[in-house]
Amino acid sequence: MPRSQSTSERSTSSQQTNPSRWQGAGWPAFVSSLKDVAVIEDAPMRGTFATDAGGTSYGMPHGVVIARSAAQISALLKAAQAHRVPVTVRGGGLTTEGESVAFGGVLLDMTGMSKCLFIDPQKLEVRVEAGIFWASLAEHLRRQGMDYLSAPLNLTSSVGGTLGVGGIDVNSARFGCSADQALALQVVTPTGEIVECSDEANPELFRRVILGYGQFGVITEATLRIRRYTPIRMRYYYYASLRTAIEDLQMLDREQAADYTGILTMMDAAINLLVAFDSGEREAAFDAKWHSRVRGMGEAAFSARAFLSYLVRPWRWGEALFLRDRKRQLFPEFRRPEHTRDGKMEDRSVVFSRAVWKFWGGRQMVIPDLATSSAKFAEAVERGNAVCKRFFPRYTLYCVGIRLREEHRPHYEMSCIPPDAAGWAYGCEFEPMIGDGTWSRDHLQSFKNAIYDIGVEMGASYYRFGGMMKGYVRRVFGDPLVDRHLAMKRAADPAMILNRDVIF
Amino acid sequence: MEFSSCHGCSLCLLSCPVWRQTRDVRLTPHGRAKALQNGASAADLQASIASCTLCGACEPACPEEIPLIDMILELRRQQPIQVARGDVPSEKEISVGNVLLAGEVLRQDPERLKRIASLLDIAVAADDGSDISRAIECGAALSSERLSSFMGSFRNAKRLVVADGLLLRKLREWLPEARVVSLGEALSTLEAVRARLRATDLYVIEPRAFHADHARLVRHYDALIKARNLKTNLDLQRLAVPTGASSAAKRVDPLDQARWILDGRAFERVVVEDAADCAVFARVTDRQVLHLGDL
Ligand SMILES: Cc1cc2nc3c(=O)[nH]c(=O)nc-3n(C[C@H](O)[C@H](O)[C@H](O)COP(=O)(O)OP(=O)(O)OC[C@H]3O[C@@H](n4cnc5c(N)ncnc54)[C@H](O)[C@@H]3O)c2cc1C
Ligand code: SF4
Ligand code: SF4
Numbered sequence: 001m002p003r004s005q006s007t008s009e010r011s012t013s014s015q016q017t018n019p020s021r022w023q024g025a026g027w028p029a030f031v032s033s034l035k036d037v038a039v040i041e042d043a044p045m046r047g048t049f050a051t052d053a054g055g056t057s058y059g060m061p062h063g064v065v066i067a068r069s070a071a072q073i074s075a076l077l078k079a080a081q082a083h084r085v086p087v088t089v090r091g092g093g094l095t096t097e098g099e100s101v102a103f104g105g106v107l108l109d110m111t112g113m114s115k116c117l118f119i120d121p122q123k124l125e126v127r128v129e130a131g132i133f134w135a136s137l138a139e140h141l142r143r144q145g146m147d148y149l150s151a152p153l154n155l156t157s158s159v160g161g162t163l164g165v166g167g168i169d170v171n172s173a174r175f176g177c178s179a180d181q182a183l184a185l186q187v188v189t190p191t192g193e194i195v196e197c198s199d200e201a202n203p204e205l206f207r208r209v210i211l212g213y214g215q216f217g218v219i220t221e222a223t224l225r226i227r228r229y230t231p232i233r234m235r236y237y238y239y240a241s242l243r244t245a246i247e248d249l250q251m252l253d254r255e256q257a258a259d260y261t262g263i264l265t266m267m268d269a270a271i272n273l274l275v276a277f278d279s280g281e282r283e284a285a286f287d288a289k290w291h292s293r294v295r296g297m298g299e300a301a302f303s304a305r306a307f308l309s310y311l312v313r314p315w316r317w318g319e320a321l322f323l324r325d326r327k328r329q330l331f332p333e334f335r336r337p338e339h340t341r342d343g344k345m346e347d348r349s350v351v352f353s354r355a356v357w358k359f360w361g362g363r364q365m366v367i368p369d370l371a372t373s374s375a376k377f378a379e380a381v382e383r384g385n386a387v388c389k390r391f392f393p394r395y396t397l398y399c400v401g402i403r404l405r406e407e408h409r410p411h412y413e414m415s416c417i418p419p420d421a422a423g424w425a426y427g428c429e430f431e432p433m434i435g436d437g438t439w440s441r442d443h444l445q446s447f448k449n450a451i452y453d454i455g456v457e458m459g460a461s462y463y464r465f466g467g468m469m470k471g472y473v474r475r476v477f478g479d480p481l482v483d484r485h486l487a488m489k490r491a492a493d494p495a496m497i498l499n500r501d502v503i504f
Numbered sequence: 505m506e507f508s509s510c511h512g513c514s515l516c517l518l519s520c521p522v523w524r525q526t527r528d529v530r531l532t533p534h535g536r537a538k539a540l541q542n543g544a545s546a547a548d549l550q551a552s553i554a555s556c557t558l559c560g561a562c563e564p565a566c567p568e569e570i571p572l573i574d575m576i577l578e579l580r581r582q583q584p585i586q587v588a589r590g591d592v593p594s595e596k597e598i599s600v601g602n603v604l605l606a607g608e609v610l611r612q613d614p615e616r617l618k619r620i621a622s623l624l625d626i627a628v629a630a631d632d633g634s635d636i637s638r639a640i641e642c643g644a645a646l647s648s649e650r651l652s653s654f655m656g657s658f659r660n661a662k663r664l665v666v667a668d669g670l671l672l673r674k675l676r677e678w679l680p681e682a683r684v685v686s687l688g689e690a691l692s693t694l695e696a697v698r699a700r701l702r703a704t705d706l707y708v709i710e711p712r713a714f715h716a717d718h719a720r721l722v723r724h725y726d727a728l729i730k731a732r733n734l735k736t737n738l739d740l741q742r743l744a745v746p747t748g749a750s751s752a753a754k755r756v757d758p759l760d761q762a763r764w765i766l767d768g769r770a771f772e773r774v775v776v777e778d779a780a781d782c783a784v785f786a787r788v789t790d791r792q793v794l795h796l797g798d799l
Contacts, residue, residue: 044549047542048512048535055511066528092514111517114529119585131527139739143768156514338726338742347740354741357567363511 019059019501022086022104025061030083037076038064039106049090049107055364057098058442058466061088062105066112067131070186070194070220073108077218077498078192080106082244084495089162089214091131094154096365097467099213099502100161111159113220116140125183126226127236130160147229149175155353160219164212166402166416166463168427170262170274170352173253173401177417179210180405186221190493194220199407208488210408214499215465215485216492230278231344232260234334237296239271240305242385246378246399246426248294249273253401254422257290258282260348263399270306270323276348294353322394330359333443356471360396362434366444368451368469371416372460374401377426383454384430391447392432399428414477414485418461427463466502473503507575508567516562519743520646521756522555524583524764531555531755533562533572539612546582554585555755558670559639559746560715573716580643585752603658604687605632607667609750609779616779619795623697624690626665631657637671641752655679660762665690667779668750669712676716686713686714688777689721691796692728700799706771708785710778711737718743726799737765749780758784775799 008444031039040046041063051058062085065076080087086105093100110131117127121144128137134148135155141147150169152162163185167178175181184198187209195217208216239245245263250296252261252275260276273296277283295303310320315382333355339347370380381399402425404417417425430451432439448469456475465472474482486504490496496504516533517523529535531552541547546553552639563572604626608631610617611632621628633654639646655678658664664679666672667687673682688710691697701707707728714721722742737745745765748756762784766774773792774785785793 042548044539044542044544045530045535048529050540050542051512053511053513093512109530111514114527133514133518135740142740155518173509338722341730350740353565357513357515361511361513361567363509 019098019103021059022062024062024104026083030079030085031063032313033079033083035075037065037072037079046107049093049102049109051447052096053092053094053361053365054096054098054367056366056444057101059098059101059103061102061107064107067108067110067218067220068112070188073188073218073220074192074194075108076108076192077188077190079482080497081191081493081495084497086149086497086500088499088501089160089218091158092154092156093462094152094157094161095165095467096367097464097469099165099464099467099499101467103501107495108218110158110218117221117385119144119146119226121146124226126160127221127223128346130185131158132162133158134162135353135423138347141226142229145229146226148178148224149181150178151349152178153349153352153356155349155357157220159224161214161335163210163222164217166211166212168400168463170260170276170348170400173261173403173424174256174259176403176405177211179411180408181225182210182222183218183225184223185209187217188220189217190498198223207410207413207415208492211417212413213502215489215503216498218498231341231346232276232278232348232374233280233283234260234274234276236299237273237274237275237294238299238302239296240269240302242268242271242381243378244295245271245273246381248296249399249401250374250377250424250426251293252290253403253450255290257286261401263397265390265397266323266326267319267395270302270320270327271372276345288500307395324357330355332343333358349396358469360431360433360490361483364420364434364439364444365431366434366448367429367464369427369463370451370455370458370460371402371418371421371425371427371463372458373418373421374424374426376420376458376460380454380460381428381460383427383458384451387447387450387454388430388432391443391450392434394432394433396431397428398431400434401426414473414481416461416463416465418459420459429463470503506568506570507537507540509570510541511568512536512538513567515565515567519561519565519739519741519745521557521559521561521746521748521761524556525756525760527639533566533570533575536575537570546579547743549579550583553579553583553643555753556745557748557751557753557756559711559744559748559751560669560673561711561743561746562756564715564718565741565743571590577640577643580641582643584643601661602626602663602665603629603661605629605664605666605668605671607632607637607779608634608672610667610687612720613702613779616795616797620687620691620795623694623797629658632668633645633671634668637668637674638752640674641670650695665714669710669716669778672713673716686710686777688713688796689724691777692724697796697799698728698732701728701732701734701775704736704770705732705775706735706736706766706773708737708765708774708776708778708781710746710781711746712750714744735769735771747778747781747784749784750778759788762788 045064047232088102089108090100091110113129114132115129119126133156134151150171163179163182258275259278265271339351372380522531663683747758747761749758775794
């Protein structure tokens, strides 16, 4: 059970966890034992991987290995076990808490293995090397009129990295998280065995590797479920209340009224529920049955309302101007003609992802989040929103539902899916707009802690609980569960070399 | 150089032909920028610098808007790559009105060049600056006399149509007042040419000029695609997949790129903007391969 703490127990410094650097004992012997594995030791290449997308956690590997095959990774891990050299696996490196940063030892760059191996349009399956970026996979699939089910909205996260952490898209309320679309994996275990696993073959390994933060093996290949590609028609509803927007989102998800749903806000001043459809029939059914039940306003009505509200509050005109400018910059991005045909958005992942990088990306990113059951979600978001207000003048909230697969419940243990969620889990990311503003690392860390403390108090989980936030793992999941996983980890990885700084 | 702005998002990798063929981040803008941030010199980056085809696909992809082509050209000036020198034209002639700078490959095909000139109703410049383009591409020193004699030859020209996408980028920089358009854009704007494009064509956009002016040209080609219902070599980000055939860098295999462009696409003809692509596609498909000017 989560253990709540008093404020005095939760000092910022006790939560700020940077792993100690592995000192390099036995490194030369390790490298020379690796006959067929090239280890790149020059400083520029090592420095390329010094941080992750978060840009607040820094570490230098002793050497980098570009992944080329399962056999090569097997040789690497066998030697790493023998010489007790840590190996940190990296896909796109889009973690924000240093989970894909190596604090010494080997950095294994999985993007070196990024081929699309085969597409089976009849069985609706694709087999890929796990370092492939979702965007590259989409390029292959679209040539066959296919698409993946769901993937993070950033183009450069890898399949392997995503299966290990979750993967949330605006259609996750329908298809579940990206990790749930994996049908089978090839995994190199921490001791170097190359094993194929799925719900049927080696199911225990499959359970541990999916949503396993790279603790129980390196995913080298993955078979994923795919679907036929369709362009989508988008709609936006605007709200002034977070709670109302969340209630509508959850109603639409429960009733599977739309194919894509999510909330994206500018602070809590402009709350946007986006709804989208794969087909005209789905949209028509929505219009007939659900449109009238959605309490959000259209763009014009909301703008008029906001105008009047700001008119009588001159002390908030700065915010009003910010909202106006943001809208002017952001909206054309979502309506770019080259990505639109017959009023439908093609390449939604490109459109969303480019907007994400352009408007939310930057040299430093902190994106703490809360993942809760449906019932707790509105409260969690409201409390998180209050924290955002205390720490930053400008921020965004991004909320989505994640459909759970009952038969995958064992996969969800000690993951971003909270144990009390049934049917759907909900996630909210709290993203301050840092831009080029300078915030001290302590300020950013205190902000993350304040959000994560809500999770402890509410018995929630987090999408990003590893790396610098791993101090929360025991607090939210409790000692018995964490100790059980630690024992499994020790059994699977005797020298504790694989992604050793991420969770335990 | 603005390499310090790179925050390692990897978006520049997605359309990079060198990345596609090597999966080695060191040979990408991301790898170069990070290496420079970590104290590498141009000499340390020799292999990376030599690998780039200058297709320009990385530049519009970069959310930090780092001038990635200028960055690689600057690195090449510090660490030149070796290639055969282009000929320096001996005759000097002053061009007025509309002028076509045909470039090396087109110049070698006088029939096609004549056809294109007549379609565009344009004079062909005797000095098309291909030696200058090669020098820029390889990082070789440019003599100021040669440059001023080249520029002087069309000082009074009204409109320059340039086949070489790299030279076009530089001419825009050197002659901000002049109307400089790519051969692909000029031809694909002609109604007579557009009308001959078919829905079963696979249209291959010349990447260097396209990416150099991406925000504007993506709309031009989008309109063309919609009007003629074409398939193209644009990827999902609306960046042009290059063959690299016109490049002095030899790391990228143009045949492999061409196969990737054709992969999974149904077409009856391949129509290319870059004359150098004709030979490449002819080797990987038995369908008809045409230059846009041959239509
Ligand atoms: C701008 C931005 C937008 C984002 N948007 C979204 C979003 O919309 N939805 C969402 O779900 N997430 C989002 N994220 C989070 C990010 O997408 C996820 O963390 C991501 O899926 C991780 O994939 P990756 O390839 O970058 O993994 P990495 O960051 O490289 O690695 C993640 C973890 O998995 C391990 N790992 C990596 N590859 C393997 C492998 N092959 N085998 C075993 N372990 C491995 C690493 O050691 C690390 O612990 C976003 C992040 C950013 C910075
Ligand atoms: S110019 Fe082309 S080849 Fe060179 S780095 Fe950019 S995308 Fe790659
Ligand atoms: S796209 Fe730009 S910021 Fe991103 S990795 Fe490439 S060069 Fe760096």
